[in-house]
Amino acid sequence: MENEPKYYLVERALLPEVFQKVVRANAALKAGRVRTASEAAQSVGLSRSAYYKYKDGIRPFYEAAHDRIITFHLMLSDRPGVLSSILGLFARVGANLLTINQSIPMSGQAAVTIAARTEEMKCTVDALMQRAEALDGVLHIEVVASE
Template structure:
């Protein structure tokens, strides 16, 4: 009997170390830093059996979003140029914006929802969020759906 898998998004710091090491070994293999599982597991400091046990179950969040349409929800201060600055961050990072929906500002802030295709991203999803959050006037920036 096959069970339908359940997925959780968990902050990396809360994961057991083995999952992080498996993800690192997979990264080394995918980037060509190493060419064998033996070398990847040796460098990551795990056994091959641990790697094979978890390799299909551990995947960085960014990998799950790569090449997909992702919906971002951003809360912006109602000030000229803030949305434009955020859109420039997406453009410079390689995100292809498909939709923009902005609510009427209330209490000095406006909620903006951006739908973007992420296959052309030249930075990680975390870096894109960090760059958007660094824009003066951005109160919050998070992934709503992906």
């Protein structure tokens, strides 16, 4: 249908400045650094009308991925408890694990793929990934699919 929204994944550096400012204004509101949309627009040097025009249509990729099934790929150190700490993190933030696949470790590393439903999560997908990367033994995490 013609009225259905279409989405594009665009590198941030290629976006016009107004879109980048809208993202920063939305982040300021979400973080509580400002209280109103007017304050958010003013804090990034954007007119209120421009902010209101784009505020609902521009958001970070991981925020748009909320309420979906996300597939993560992780590289973990082959040590006892590393996978357990990842699974514990997913449980603490409210991700509903659907599948877990781990390869046989090679050269001290194991590849793990986790598919999780995200609608009950208490944080964004981006925040989950940052917390996961901070865990001891997590070498890398990335999103490989989103449904």
